[in-house]
Amino acid sequence: MAREPKPDFERYMTALHCEEPDRVPLGDWHVDQLPKESFMGKKIVTFEDQVDFWYTAGFDFITSSSGILEPVRAPEGMTTKGDAVHTEYGDKVSREWAQEHEGVVTSLEQFEKYPWPSVDDFDLSKWDFFDKNLPKGMKAIHLLGKIYTTAWMFMGAEVFFNALETDEELTAAIFEKIGKIQYETFLRVIEHPSVGAVFNPDDIAHNTGLLVHPRHLRKYLFPWYKKMGDVCRDKGLGFIFHSDGDCTEVMDDLIDCGFHAFNPLQPNAMDIDEIKNKWGNKLCLIGNINLDSTLTLGTPQDVRAEVYERIRTIGPGGGYMVASSNSITDYVPLDNMKALIDATFEFGRYPIELAEGGVKGTVWKYQGKAKKEAAEFESQLDIEAYTTSLLSNDVSRVTGLAQKDIDSGVEVAEVISKGLIPALAEVGKKFQTGKIYIPEMMIAARMMQGTIESLKDQLADKTEKKLGNVIIGTVKGDLHDIGKNLVIMMLEGQGFTVKDLGVSVSPEQFVQHAKENKSDIVAMSALLTTTMIEMENTINALKNAELRDQVKVIVGGAPVTQKFANDIGADGYAYDAPGAAQLCKQLLPS
Numbered sequence: 001m002a003r004e005p006k007p008d009f010e011r012y013m014t015a016l017h018c019e020e021p022d023r024v025p026l027g028d029w030h031v032d033q034l035p036k037e038s039f040m041g042k043k044i045v046t047f048e049d050q051v052d053f054w055y056t057a058g059f060d061f062i063t064s065s066s067g068i069l070e071p072v073r074a075p076e077g078m079t080t081k082g083d084a085v086h087t088e089y090g091d092k093v094s095r096e097w098a099q100e101h102e103g104v105v106t107s108l109e110q111f112e113k114y115p116w117p118s119v120d121d122f123d124l125s126k127w128d129f130f131d132k133n134l135p136k137g138m139k140a141i142h143l144l145g146k147i148y149t150t151a152w153m154f155m156g157a158e159v160f161f162n163a164l165e166t167d168e169e170l171t172a173a174i175f176e177k178i179g180k181i182q183y184e185t186f187l188r189v190i191e192h193p194s195v196g197a198v199f200n201p202d203d204i205a206h207n208t209g210l211l212v213h214p215r216h217l218r219k220y221l222f223p224w225y226k227k228m229g230d231v232c233r234d235k236g237l238g239f240i241f242h243s244d245g246d247c248t249e250v251m252d253d254l255i256d257c258g259f260h261a262f263n264p265l266q267p268n269a270m271d272i273d274e275i276k277n278k279w280g281n282k283l284c285l286i287g288n289i290n291l292d293s294t295l296t297l298g299t300p301q302d303v304r305a306e307v308y309e310r311i312r313t314i315g316p317g318g319g320y321m322v323a324s325s326n327s328i329t330d331y332v333p334l335d336n337m338k339a340l341i342d343a344t345f346e347f348g349r350y351p352i353e354l355a356e357g358g359v360k361g362t363v364w365k366y367q368g369k370a371k372k373e374a375a376e377f378e379s380q381l382d383i384e385a386y387t388t389s390l391l392s393n394d395v396s397r398v399t400g401l402a403q404k405d406i407d408s409g410v411e412v413a414e415v416i417s418k419g420l421i422p423a424l425a426e427v428g429k430k431f432q433t434g435k436i437y438i439p440e441m442m443i444a445a446r447m448m449q450g451t452i453e454s455l456k457d458q459l460a461d462k463t464e465k466k467l468g469n470v471i472i473g474t475v476k477g478d479l480h481d482i483g484k485n486l487v488i489m490m491l492e493g494q495g496f497t498v499k500d501l502g503v504s505v506s507p508e509q510f511v512q513h514a515k516e517n518k519s520d521i522v523a524m525s526a527l528l529t530t531t532m533i534e535m536e537n538t539i540n541a542l543k544n545a546e547l548r549d550q551v552k553v554i555v556g557g558a559p560v561t562q563k564f565a566n567d568i569g570a571d572g573y574a575y576d577a578p579g580a581a582q583l584c585k586q587l588l589p590s
Contacts, residue, residue, distance in 0.1 A: 003345060007060045007137040009196050016197070016238045016260040016284045018319035024311055024348030026059050026341060027263065027286035027321030029143065029199050029242065032330040034089040035337055047129045055135050058341055062130070062138065063199065066122055067145020067185045068178060069153065077104040083504060085477035086530050087330040103156030108170050114154075116177055119184040130194035139196030141238070142189045144228075146202040148221050150178045157482050161439040164216050165393060175220040186228055190237060197238030198228065200259075205245025206483075207269045207558060208576050209434040214250050222250075222257055229258020240286065244326060244558070245269050249434060255282050263287045264325045268561060271366040276314050285314060287323040289340060290364040292559035295324055295332045296529045298362060300339035305361025307343035312354040322348065331530035381405060381415070386423035391436065393443045395450040402451055412458045417495070424448050424493040428578025438486070441577070445489030452493075466497050468520035468588045471513045473501030475534035480527040483557065486577035487523065494581050507534065507541035514542065519551055521584055526557040535560075536568040552587040556580055 014021035036044045036053045044053060054062040068075065084092035105111050130140040151174045152160035163171045189195060204211060204221070225241075232239040240261040241254050246269040247262070254262065262279075264287030265272045272288045289295060294306045307322055314320040322344040328337050347354060382401075389398040402415050410419075427444040430436045470491055474484050481503050491498045499517055501509060505524075514522055522542065526532045535555050542548040555565050556574040565573035571587055574580035 003058070005055050005058055005135075007055060007135060009060050009137060009139040012060045012139075012321075013196070013238055015318060015321055016240070018281055018284055018317075020318035020350045022350060024315050024344055024350075024352075025321045026057070026344055027323035028059075028328055029063050029141070029201065029240075029263065029323070030327035031057075031337075032328060034087055034091065034093070034330040035328050035332060035334060038089055038334045039337065047126060048133070051130075051133060051135070051138075055138065058345060060138060061141045061196065062134065063141045063143050064126055064130070065143035065145065066124055066127075066189055067143075068117060068181050069145045069150040070143070075104075075154075083477050085528075086533065088333045089330060093330055101156050101158045103152075103154050103159060105154045105174065106156065106159045108173065111170060111173055111177075117181065119181065119188050122185060124188060127189055127192040127194065131192050134194055140192070140194045141197045141199050141240075142186070142195050143199050143201060144186055145182050146200070147175070147179050147182055147224055148202045148204050148217070150182075151175055151220075154178070158442070161212070161442055164212055164439050165443065171216075171220065175224075179221075179224040183224060183227060187231070190231070190235065195237065197240060198232055199240045199242065199263075200225065200228075201242040203245065204243045204250075205247045205269070206438075207245055207266070208432060209246045210249055210437055211245075212437050212439055214253070217250060218253065222253055225254075225257040225259070233258050248275070251275075251279050251283070255279070260284055261286050261321075264323060264327075266325050267364050267366060268292070272310070272314060273366070276320075280314075280317070280319055284319040284321065286321040287325050288314075289322065289324050291325045291327075291329065291332070292529050293561065293564075294362070294364050295328075295336050295340070298336065300335045301359075302361040302363070303336045303339035304343040305359040306363045307340055308347050308354060308359040309363045311344070311347045311352060312356065312358070315348065315350075315352045318350075329530075331528070381410070381419040381422075383419065383422045383426060386419045387426045387430075390420075390423050390427055390444040390447045391440055393447070395447050395454075398447050398451045399454050402455065406458070412455055416452065416455070420448060420451060421494050424490065425578070425581075428490060428581065432576060432578055438482075441486060442489070445486070445493060448493040449489070467495040467585065469497045469499070469517055470521040470523055470584060471499045471501055471510065471517055471519045472523040472525070473505030473510065474503040474525045474527075475531050475538065476504050476506045477534065478526050478528060478531040479503045480525075483527075483577065484525045487525070487556070487574075487580045490577045490581035491584060494585070496581075496584060507538040510538045511541050511545045511547065514547055514551055515545070520588055521552045521554060523554050523556075523580065523584075525555070526560060529559045532557075532559060532564065535570070539569050552584075554580065554583055554587070 011021040012025050015025050040053055051062055087093050105114050229239050239259050241259045242263045244266050261284035265285055267288055267290045288310055289306055294302050385401060389401050405415050406412055431441050472484060474481055488498050488500055501513055510522055524535050539553055552571040554572040554574055555570045562573045572583045574583045
């Protein structure tokens, strides 16, 4: 659709203030390089090229980053580069993955020795360029280097989660140092007249809920945001927060920090209609066009229909911007990106008077969270006491409780099957309902493993019934494994024999290990839509090896849905780690 670009940042600010501008603005904060270049029909190299893309595409702004961790740049040692994977633009692109176990700063000694940068070390010359060269009506949005994400990436996710509960001194030092660097950078950048808003991309949640207890965010993170928010409000700048996952537990906190808007409303984690009803008069909502299905796997017509539906239902009254549910990645087809932009201009004019079903196509609708209810256990043992002990981070407390029951005449195997396993299932319930978080889940799983290890000698002469053999891995091209490792802990804790194949596992490797281990279940995980195709490839490889009828296949991960599992012929889909353990139990004969 040909149109003359007419950027107007006041339109953006009006929407941020939950009012109706002349039309619904575009709100995406990041577009990958390949879609930009394909859209423009040329290489994007210079700042002039970047401005030209955002202007031509119809945005009221350009985004750019400065700080210690930027969307396309991380300090040395914080990431690992994976294999090149599929894009929609011919070229394969290698992804960078954060260190999920141990990072570069895991102790106070390493913290003191690390060469921390200051704002004076960052090249901020781009902001001078924007001051002089932005088209009339456009402003720049500062993508502020992250605080929470930077903290865990420096430490490594597992070290970070553990330190939150066991090493307050290191945790506080990391947040203080990073917060100070980011805040000083923020103050320096916003002095530029071209800057109209500050955007904080800082993932604090996952599909089920917050990654960590909100008390940690309120202690270490939100005070920094409040300082920035106060400055933005004082200077009339927009202030936007981005996090994937379900952030509903802290939406009021984000409002108190001074944020004008929330992005991207991940569609399988948050119900945008519910969020609009509850917080739509205080927070502008940006996003919700499904990256994991509509934008990547759908047609341009599907994208048009979904944009139409979001504008129809969320746009009236103002406070909405059309955007993807994360960013425009290089696995979004160009025609789908264009459909998002064109449909926003076509349907987003105020006053919005759109009839339901006015554009035909497949539209994603929030369906709730696909949680599997854990089985109820009948037991004479004190499951509540076992549950509390697993969460205590004191293995001697768990083993002491187990030994007390053994000394009273309870068989060791029964202590495990009717005490520890039901307790771990109860931990899973607490996680699913947002009563505990990933650090507590990891603590409970470690306590379970340590206790069973301590009971091995007493089990040596007993027949320990295993539920089944599971092989599990993250699919080819994907290097994340925190979620996979939580599934392993839950499976082993509930009596499965599990072989961890690791990350970036090819279909051939899944087949080989399924043969060698006489596996009952093959479990696969993926974080990116572009790697999900390897799940179907693996199922086909199992068929070709004549193994498909012998094994059950389950899939999971942030972008995976029940529909996708059905479409590729999997036997089941798990929304989270407790659900995966319960699903495996259901799939195998008792």
